[in-house]
Amino acid sequence: GSRGAGAAAGTPSRRRQGAAVERGGPERRRLHPCSERGGGARAGGGAALWSGGSGDRRRRRRASAGAAMRRKHELSVDSWRNWIAFFLLGTFNNFGYVVVLSAAKSLAASFSAQQWIGLLNWADVGLGFVARAANAYAADHLSFAARVNVAAALAAFGFAGVAISGAVGFWFALLSITLVGASSSWGESCLLGYLKGYPTSLTGAWGSGTGMAGVGGSAVYLALAAAGLTDAQIFWLSLPTVAIYLFAFHVYLQKPESARALSLQDGARGSDEDDDTTHLLRNDDSTPRLIIASAQLDDGDDEVRKGQPDHGFKRVMRCARLVTYYGVNLAAVYWAEYVISVGLAADAQGKESGASSSLYVRNSYAILAFCYQFGVLISRSSLSVVRVVRIHLLTFAQLIMFGAWLFIDVTGALDGSPAVWVQFGLMVVVGLFGGCMYVNTFANLTVDAGIPDKDRELCINLVAMWITLGIVGASLTDIVLDFTILSGRH
Known part of the structure; x- marks a missing residue:
C-alpha cells in the first residue's frame, strides 16, 4: 500500500521534472547526475539549446534547402549535358x-554500275548483323569505351577507303562502305546497351541525334555535291566527324552515378546485384513500366523458373523469344522504308530525269533522301510528345506506303514537275513512320517489365539485329525490282 501511495505521490513530481526539462530549468541536473559540475554544464547547455533551437532549425532548413537547390541545378546541368552528348553520339554514329x-546513286554511276545500286545499299549493312552479334559477344570482354573506339576506327578506315576507291575499283568501294556500315551497326548496338544506365529520356536524345544524322548527312552531301566537290573529296571531309564522336563519349558525356550498373563484372555479365541500381538509373517518375515482352517460359526453361542462371545459346534463345514482337515489327518497317527510300526513290522519276530542265527533278534522288531523313528527325525527336506502345500499327502504315510507292514507280504517275513535290511529301511521311518505330521500340525496351534487367542489354542487341535483317532484305528486294518490273525506269 505504501509503495502504491509513494508512486502516486511521485507522479506529479515527475510531471514537474518533465516540464522543467522542457524549459531547460534546474531540474535537468537531477535527471543527469553524472557530476555536480557536469550536471550544471549540461543544464546550462540544455537551456541554451532549447532557448535557441527554433533559430537553429530555421538555419538548418535554409541550408538544406540551399543544398537541395544546388543539387537540383547540378542534376539539371548534368541532364542537359548528357542529352547533348547522346545527341552528338547519335548524330556522328x-x-x-x-x-x-x-x-549511292553517284557512286554507282561513277563505276558504270547503276543497276547495282542495291548492292551498295547492301554493303552499307552487309556486316551489320555480324557487327551486332560481335558486339553482344564483346559485352563480356570489352568495356564500353573500348567498343566505342572500335566503332571510330572502323568509320575512319571506311571513309578513307571510299575516298580512294575510284583509283582501285568498285569492289574496293564495296569493301570500304561495308566498314562504314559496320561502324554504325557496332556503335549503335553498343550505345543502345549503354543507355540502360541512364533515364529513358536520353533514349530520345539518341534518337534525335540519329535523326539529325539523316538530315545533316544528306544535306551536307547535297550541298557539297552542288558546290562541285567529288565523292572522294566529300568522304575525306567526313573524317573529322570521328574525332567529334570520340570527344562526345570520352570527354563530354557524364558517366552514370553507379559504375557498377555498367561494369563488365556486373552490368554486362547479367549479375543480379545491380538490378536495383540499374532500375533506379534508368527510370523516372514520368516513365511507366510496360509489360510487352512475353515472359512465358516453356518446358525447357525449368532452370530459369527455379531461379538458376542460364548461359550461352540457351540464354540467347530465351531472350530472342522475349523480344520477337519488337524485332519482327522493326524489321518489317525497316524493310519497307529502305526499299522505298533507296530503290524506289532512285527510279521515282525514270531514266529521263537527268535530262530534265527542272532542278528538282534532276536532283530528285538526293532531295528524296533529304525528305526521308527530315521525317526521321521529326519523329525520332517526338518521344516526349508521342509514345506508341502498339508498334504493329506503325508496321501496317509503312506497308501501305510501300504499296503506294511501288504503284507510283510502276505507272510513272508522278513523273516530272510539279508532281515531284507530291513525292517529296510522301517521302517525309515514310521517314515519320520509320523514325517513330525506331525510337518507340528502343524506349519501350528500356522499361519493359517483361524483360529481366540482367538480360536487357542482350535483348536490345537482339532487336537491333532485326534492323539489319530488314535492310538486307530491302537490298535484295531492290535488286530484284531493278531487274524485273522496274528495269525500264533506269
Missing part, C-alpha cells in the same frame, strides 16, 4: 552511313 546512302 550514323553520319557516315547516311552519306553513303545519299551518295
